[in-house]
Amino acid sequence: MKVTDNSKARPNAGQGVKVLAAGAVLMLFLGIIYVWSVFVKPVSEAMNGWDIAEVKLTASFMLSCFATAILIGGKLFMRYGARKVVLAGGLMMATGMLVSSFVSPGAAWLIYITYGAVSGFGSGLAYSTILSAAQKWFPHKRGLATGIIVGAFGFSTVIFAPLVEYLIAAFGVSASFRILAAVFCAATLLLFRLITLPPEPAAPPPDASPDPAAQRQYAPSEILRTSSFYMITVSLMFGTAAYFILNPSFVTLANERGAASVATMIVMMTGIANAIGRLTVPLFSDKFG
DSSP states (O other), X not given: OOOOOOTTSSOOHHHHHHHHHHHHHHHHHHGGGGGHHHHHHHHHHHTTSXXXXXXXHHHHHHHHHHHXXXXXXXXXXXXXXXXXXXXXXXXXXXXXXXXXXXXXXXXGGGHIIIXXXXXXXXXXXXXXXXXXXXXXXXXXXXXXXXHHHHHHHHHHHHHHHHHHHHHHHHHOHHHHHHHHHHHHHHHXXXXXXXXXXXXXXXXXXXXXXXXXXXXXXXXHHXXXXXXXXXXXXXHHHHHHXXXXXXXXXXXXXXHHTTOGGGHHHHHHHHHHHHHHHHHHHHHHHHHHO
């Protein structure tokens, strides 16, 4: 009887855990896009009374560029590999924050470009690449891998909301941007090399049972012709709209209602809930489909 070596059919678990751990740490940094509400009032004051509504608009620029970069990042990831895209995304995010620290009150709108567009786009590039790489290492536990990665992204608020508040109180807005940029740059340079893809699986023998994880991969043009794509897209738009609309205003709303002392705590609570949902729902998908 012929024995076929399928040792390469599944990715090495140890290497996959490294990718998952490095990706989760990087996601903690990338998720700072959810913390803009903590910046709103200090940035308004630092920019000589820049209108609060206009400061909040920075989050819209960031989320728009973040979503656009996720689409572009998928193409770049397939062409240039995971490491290069994660490196580019992480450095873009750090650069956007660094340049934001030099914006003067007379040109406050430039923060829309530096923090909103550049940092938002960099975060989106790295986000899509890290998530895709982690899923490929755990084809039989995609829900687990997805939950850990996106859960870390959501949990970022819990860590960075109080940290940003402390940095701004201790060093001011400009210095805080520079400190965060330096930390993000260091984390990217330290961890991007660990974001790799598993080796191509060996071809299974003709009589082998079909692998439940080996699902068909669709080209973008094929996806656009499926009803599922539009159902999922519309569901996500309605499911996340309230959170993204209110997110930049959490601290401002708390201050207006006399709850300034717990404003940052409110932001942290949304991060905890966000992370729990992102982690548990994909786990259920592994179990129930």
